[in-house]
Amino acid sequence: MPRPASARDRVLTAYEDLLIESGERGATLDAVAARAGVSKGGLLYHFGSKDALVEGFIARLMDLTEEDIDIMLAAPEGVVDYIIRTSVNEGTAFDRALIAAARLAQTADPRAGVALASIHDRWLDVVTQVVGDATVARAIVLISDGLYYNSALMGMGATEPNDPTDERLDRLLEVIARLGAASRP
Amino acid sequence: MPRPASARDRVLTAYEDLLIESGERGATLDAVAARAGVSKGGLLYHFGSKDALVEGFIARLMDLTEEDIDIMLAAPEGVVDYIIRTSVNEGTAFDRALIAAARLAQTADPRAGVALASIHDRWLDVVTQVVGDATVARAIVLISDGLYYNSALMGMGATEPNDPTDERLDRLLEVIARLGAASRP
DNA sequence: TTGACTATACCGACTGGACGGTATAGTAGC
């Protein structure tokens, strides 16, 4: 690990930003380098190929996933509330990484698909633990997936607002409570 | 319109297949033409540009959507059962078109994302009509979205089976019934 | 303390291949 808040990290963030804003096609090495404020050569010094860049991005995503699960388990409002409310916008570093991964998965990069599937499974485990019923947990995680993917894929075409305090989410959570979900762990 | 599966249709289907199998990057004009068994010149005779091909694909998707909604409304097992069970595999022409659209969404052009959003809205309308409650309908459509996008994005990484008669879907539908959804119109 | 050498971090011109699109000449069937 090099000392300063490094070029390597800036490159990863630039890649993520470009995936979100312009899709996989727009996230070229030149564009990523420019965004990160390094030259193309500099980028390729840190990541020897585009493939290695994808690998690095996914590794960071998996780290953020573990962090987010810790936060989720400690959330004062409960796991279910947390997972549904944070399924909706692009605010946190984790949200952004997830949306970027969804963009990557669209282009059939199997690694992004596998990463997404494993994140989904982690959530399912945690929610199952909390609500006690595997099928109820599955329904909840699917709703979360639906919210995520809608914001990931529909972009400007979306009808869903991206506000985690939206009262429509309150109502959605009330309906979810009917499934038998404990709203607190 | 000529008699058998016309070259035009074959081109559209080949494009769809390639989107599903190889993503947007793999669906090049050369690859689509080869898959459809026409020459590149032949493809460009029918669709003057890749843009026109996308347009043609989306037009067919929207036709299939209207057909599917008619089928859904007439489904003997009810709208909710139908929408959840058919959210899961790549069997029908409509399913395949939807998965392909998810691959295309927001990659280069917002049209696929807009189309997806409008299909989502049509479903929401229909389900709201049937179950009577907008929030319950939203939860159901989100579960359907979750199932769809999981099969669209996770590909080989998926843990979800793609079998509409899977008993896990039966259990999921039982849980959804607790939301207050009428399982028949 | 200075000069030789090494490692790390980065630059940017260039190459080669892929891809969208154009063009043109020709063919089979109605």
Next chain:
DNA sequence: GCTACTATACCGTCCAGTCGGTATAGTCAA
């Protein structure tokens, strides 16, 4: 003779990856 193609060649652009070079800091030995 028109529609619906096939076949092939070619062009310009974009893009991943290569390569030679530069800058800086640190090591070490004479």
